[in-house]
Amino acid sequence: MRVLRNFLRPGWIALAIVVIAFAVACFWVLAPWQLGKNSRTEHQNDLIKRAESSQPVPIGDLYQDGRPVEDAEWSRVSVTGRYLPDKQAVVRLRSIEGSPAYEVLTPFAAESGDTYLVNRGYVKPVQGTALPPITPPPSEQVALVARIRAAEGTSPGREPRTEAGATQVYSIDPEVLGRAVDVPLAAGYLQLTDDQPGGLGVIDLPQLDSGPYLSYGLQWLAFGVMAPLGLGYFVWSEVKQRRAAKTGAPIPKKPRERGRRTREALAASSTGSVVHSEARGPIGSGPTSAPDDKLSDRYGR
Structure with missing residues (x-):
């Protein structure tokens, strides 16, 4: 319950409302809008293809009560x-x-x-x-x-x-x-159509192109899935950090910090030098040696 109370703050509540509203819009408004346009375009393309492969018929066969029958367009x-x-x-x-x-x-x-x-x-x-x-x-x-x-x-x-x-x-x-x-x-x-009595400039048929509507619709569906997953990741990260702070456990280092330390270790191993620790004591707290000992080690006694 204490963990739950941490997320009942205005910032988290507002974020949850925005994410839920965005996901609902993706699934029930934006994606159906684009997928519907794709369906209508595909249907029109099918009608044009069918009309191109069929012969002209008397107009009375495709008109009833002064209106075209269903799917008679083109x-x-x-x-x-x-x-x-x-x-x-x-x-x-x-x-x-x-x-x-x-x-x-x-x-x-x-x-x-x-x-x-x-x-x-x-x-x-x-x-x-x-x-x-x-x-x-x-x-x-x-x-x-x-x-x-x-x-x-x-x-x-x-x-x-x-x-x-x-x-x-x-x-x-x-x-x-x-x-x-x-x-x-x-x-x-x-x-x-072409070469008809009274005809002027011929209006060509539209290109049989489905357009980008299908891909747009799938993208909106993907966004609708990613938004709640992103919110879940932020919640999990917040809970993890709070638990680490409560138990006193060290918070895992960021990938950038771990990468820097790894590069330093590799550089030290290749040159034979020693990697210095980040922990430093006060001046004069380290081991000391007399100047004579240092000179004798270098030039001999």
């Missing part, structure tokens, strides 16, 4: 209909190969009666960040092949606005954009 679909260029919008603040760009969104009225939002690709500004002229889509009925993409959502304060004679948005959100252009749009959107 799948290629075919759809026939007409563009609605007067309802067109552009996405601001995009980057293509490190350069600023706009992505062009045009509603597409399908033969089935549904209207889908089509990302026709990108255009790059000619001067600064000014919106360049955009090639209009075909006016006749066309057949498209595109990839299903999930909506990005809209952040507060980032609603659509009209600028430079065009409706401009910060993200691709069919629900919000549909209200802005007064056209009900199906959920998600379609991203055109």
Whole structure:
């Protein structure tokens, strides 16, 4: 109990609280956060691989009640209909190969009666960040092949606005954009593939890279284990020192002190000299000899 009371001091209690809170955050917040990002990235990579190895299917096979079915993202679909260029919008603040760009969104009225939002690709500004002229889509009925993409959502304060004679948005959100252009749009959107009618600059598929999330998650788990172990080591060291002080036993020398004494002993053995002890008595307390005896020992009698 006396040992326990020694650790019921504010400093030790605060240290224990910090260590426990850090370990809890590692196991239940930080590690799951990184491991969850790794799982989502791996899932997206699997969807892209599956979509690349499959053929386009009619859009009705992957849409139900105006929404894409589960795990339909990145799948290629075919759809026939007409563009609605007067309802067109552009996405601001995009980057293509490190350069600023706009992505062009045009509603597409399908033969089935549904209207889908089509990302026709990108255009790059000619001067600064000014919106360049955009090639209009075909006016006749066309057949498209595109990839299903999930909506990005809209952040507060980032609603659509009209600028430079065009409706401009910060993200691709069919629900919000549909209200802005007064056209009900199906959920998600379609991203055109290569060589499609009305296509502009082709947006490439993302790289199949899992990222560092798995290693980060494992590191947080390791930190969560190391923190309590470190606290346990400090507690053990404190108890050991208190017991040594109570019994009067000498406290073990530090490794640095032991290393210094070992080096001195090795140096003495190699030169044949004597290692002097740290304990020194007062001046004149050591053995003495007469000067005659010293001279006779050196030069003979």
